Amino acid sequence: MKAEQKRRQELIAATIREIGAEGTLNVTVSQIAKRAGVSPGLAFHYFGDKEQLFLATMRSILRTYGVLIRANLVGKTEPVERLTAILETNFSPSQFEDGAVAAWLNFYVLAQTSPEAQRLLALYHRRFHSNLVYSLRPLAGDAAHGIAERLGGLVDGLYLRFALNRSHVDPGPAVAQVLKALEVELSALDG
Amino acid sequence: MKAEQKRRQELIAATIREIGAEGTLNVTVSQIAKRAGVSPGLAFHYFGDKEQLFLATMRSILRTYGVLIRANLVGKTEPVERLTAILETNFSPSQFEDGAVAAWLNFYVLAQTSPEAQRLLALYHRRFHSNLVYSLRPLAGDAAHGIAERLGGLVDGLYLRFALNRSHVDPGPAVAQVLKALEVELSALDG
DNA sequence: TGATTAATTGACTCGTCAGTCAATGGATTG
DNA sequence: CAATCCATTGACTGACGAGTCAATTAATCA
Numbered sequence: 001m002k003a004e005q006k007r008r009q010e011l012i013a014a015t016i017r018e019i020g021a022e023g024t025l026n027v028t029v030s031q032i033a034k035r036a037g038v039s040p041g042l043a044f045h046y047f048g049d050k051e052q053l054f055l056a057t058m059r060s061i062l063r064t065y066g067v068l069i070r071a072n073l074v075g076k077t078e079p080v081e082r083l084t085a086i087l088e089t090n091f092s093p094s095q096f097e098d099g100a101v102a103a104w105l106n107f108y109v110l111a112q113t114s115p116e117a118q119r120l121l122a123l124y125h126r127r128f129h130s131n132l133v134y135s136l137r138p139l140a141g142d143a144a145h146g147i148a149e150r151l152g153g154l155v156d157g158l159y160l161r162f163a164l165n166r167s168h169v170d171p172g173p174a175v176a177q178v179l180k181a182l183e184v185e186l187s188a189l190d191g
Numbered sequence: 192m193k194a195e196q197k198r199r200q201e202l203i204a205a206t207i208r209e210i211g212a213e214g215t216l217n218v219t220v221s222q223i224a225k226r227a228g229v230s231p232g233l234a235f236h237y238f239g240d241k242e243q244l245f246l247a248t249m250r251s252i253l254r255t256y257g258v259l260i261r262a263n264l265v266g267k268t269e270p271v272e273r274l275t276a277i278l279e280t281n282f283s284p285s286q287f288e289d290g291a292v293a294a295w296l297n298f299y300v301l302a303q304t305s306p307e308a309q310r311l312l313a314l315y316h317r318r319f320h321s322n323l324v325y326s327l328r329p330l331a332g333d334a335a336h337g338i339a340e341r342l343g344g345l346v347d348g349l350y351l352r353f354a355l356n357r358s359h360v361d362p363g364p365a366v367a368q369v370l371k372a373l374e375v376e377l378s379a380l381d382g
Numbered sequence: 383t384g385a386t387t388a389a390t391t392g393a394c395t396c397g398t399c400a401g402t403c404a405a406t407g408g409a410t411t412g
Numbered sequence: 413c414a415a416t417c418c419a420t421t422g423a424c425t426g427a428c429g430a431g432t433c434a435a436t437t438a439a440t441c442a
Contacts (some may be wrong), residue, residue, distance in 0.1 A: 003389070003439095023303035026217070028429055040393045044431060105300050111355050112214035112293060121355060150372050154341060157348025164302050164312060181341050181372075188375040194419070219399060230421045235401060389438070398429085406421075409432095 004046065008056070010036045011043055015057045020099020025054060025106045055116050058107050061100065062124055068094060069131070081183075082135040086128075087178045091162075091171040092154050101163040128152055140189055147185045154181055195237065199247070201227045202234055206248045211290020216245060216297045246307050249298050253315055259285060260322070271373075273326040276371055277319075278369045281346050282353075282362040292354040331380055338376045339350065345372055 014036035018027045029050055033040040047053040072085045074094075094100065111117040129148050136144035158174045168174075205227035209218045224231040238244040253340055263276045263283075285291065320339050321355040327335035349365045359365075 007339075007389085024300060029431085030429075040430090041432085042390060045390075048431095050430070101304060102300075105296075105303065105393065108351065108355060109215060109293075109296050109300055112296065118355070119358070125352065142351055146371065148370070150345060150368055150375075151353055153348035153368065154345045155348065156351055157344035157346065160299065160347055160351065161316065161344055164299060164309070166309070177337070177344065180337065184376055184379040188379045198419085220401085221399075231400090232402085232422070236420075239401095241400070284425060385441090387438105387440075389435100389436100391434105391436070391437105393433095395432080396430095399427090400425105402425080403423095404421105405423105407419085409418075411416080411438105 007036075007038070007042065008046055011038070011046065011053065012060045014162060015053055016061070016099040016103055018099070019057075019106060020102045023102050025110065028179070029053070047135050051114065054107075054110065055114070057103065058110075058117060058120055061103055061107075062120060064094070065089075065124075066127070068092065079138050080134040080186075083132065083182060084179060085133050086135070086153060087151065087182065088175055090159060091175045091178075094164070095159070096171065104159075105163070125152070128155075139186060143189060150185070151178065154178055198227075198229070198233065199237055202229070202237065202244065203248050203251045206244060207252070207290040209290070210248075210297060211293045215291050217300065220244070242305065245298075245301065246305070246311070248294065249301075249308060249311055252294055252298075253311060255285070256280075256315075257318070259283065270326040270329050274323065274373060275370060277322050277326070278342065278373065279347060279366055281350060282366045282369075286350070287354070287362065295350075296354070316343070317345075327344055330377060335381060341376070342369065344373060345369055 011032065014032050015027075018032045019025065019036050021027075029043050030040040032053070035044075040159045043053060047056060069086060069089045073082060073087050076082045077087055089095075107117055107121065111121045129152055132148035132151055134143045136147055140147055154176055158177060160170055162168050162174045202223065203221050206218075209223045209226055210216065212218075220234050221231040223244070227234075227317045236243060238247060260277060260280045263280050264273060266275055267273045278288075298308055298312065300311045320343055323339035323342055324335045327338055331338055346369055351366060353359055353362055353365045
């Protein structure tokens with residue numbers, strides 16, 4: 001039904017905000033429900049239990065990311081242009097908004113023990129990787145795979161460091177480092 | 192006193208094991224105490240509260256890492272040799288033992304809200320960075336700083352990806368990628 | 383309208399857990 | 413030996429939270 005979808009969305013949004021506010025998955029379903037302006041029982045009605053709510057939230061975040069990256073690639077055909085767009089998307093404002101950072105960190109933790117979270121994360125990694133490889137291949141041939149692994153790792157690592165350093169506000173330097181790495185990798189090909 | 196230090200050590204070791212077993216900081220002080228073979232009250236006696244116990248555990252892990260890296264650098268004077276040792280240390284078996292992975296992930300989460308955890312993490316980052324810069328400077332001059340940032344980020348990112356992918360057992364490929372990145376960075380200097 | 387179905391509530395249960403504390407036991411010391 | 417101090421226990425409390433459920437309200441529809 002329409003109402004059901006709307007409620008789910010609202011509860012997921014509230015979950016992200018609440019996780020963001022607390023920094024942890026140690027948030028109560030009551031807090032989330034309160035933030036969404038509904039009774040606690042409703043969250044259980046729609047999601048069954050807390051973990052399902054978290055997983056639905058993770059799926060939502062990954063979906064949003066997927067939509068964003070596709071949007072940013074529209075009309076871009078040059079490999080370098082596409083690579084730049086992909087790498088920049090990971091540091092776009094939406095990735096730092098509200099509780100996105102907290103959600104990501106906690107989902108990493110969750111992925112250790114929840115097979116479903118693990119699956120979602122692996123899916124995200126695979127997509128990211130093949131996105132990169134697709135545009136790297138024409139530039140780097142067989143080296144594309146290795147370069148993509150390094151760029152992917154670098155993005156995760158710099159995102160992590162950036163997100164945890166509260167003195168940083170503007171992710172510009174992090175993006176610059178990633179793009180520099182791309183440049184370095186490409187220039188090393190002709191060595 | 193002697194007994195006090197011993198108990199603290201035992202409780203910290205038990206904390207790492209317990210976090211490793213659960214994957215989360217959602218472990219009870221009672222579980223930890225039980226694993227250490229003492230009564231729950233004793234943990235509070237020595238650490239005051241749960242967060243202090245976690246912070247002490249984090250300090251212990253960072254100290255162990257520091258000792259390890261210093262040991263691995265002994266006798267190495269060539270810059271590339273030192274860089275290799277530093278990078279490899281981050282993927283040495285001890286970094287994957289027991290609950291080390293879980294501890295790291297959860298301390299990232301904790302760092303969002305605990306100023307002390309934040310401080311410890313920043314300290315670790317600074318030390319790691321200056322270790323790298325020290326050996327990169329003779330090879331790369333002013334580029335040393337940028338290269339160190341990228342290598343540092345890459346290490347964190349690949350560690351994360353490796354640690355979360357249960358199908359991986361041997362961290363060899365991750366190390367190889369990091370060393371390859373170093374090679375690429377150095378070769379790009381003469382371009 | 384009246385009847386059927388879906389949405390929503392919030393009080394309640396049952397378990398759990400952080401942290402306290404009074405009591406016990408064991409050393410150490412004078 | 414007596415007195416003092418430290419280590420240690422584990423029962424206890426007070427609070428809180430996940431999940432249930434019977435009851436209420438709103439929407440749908442024939």
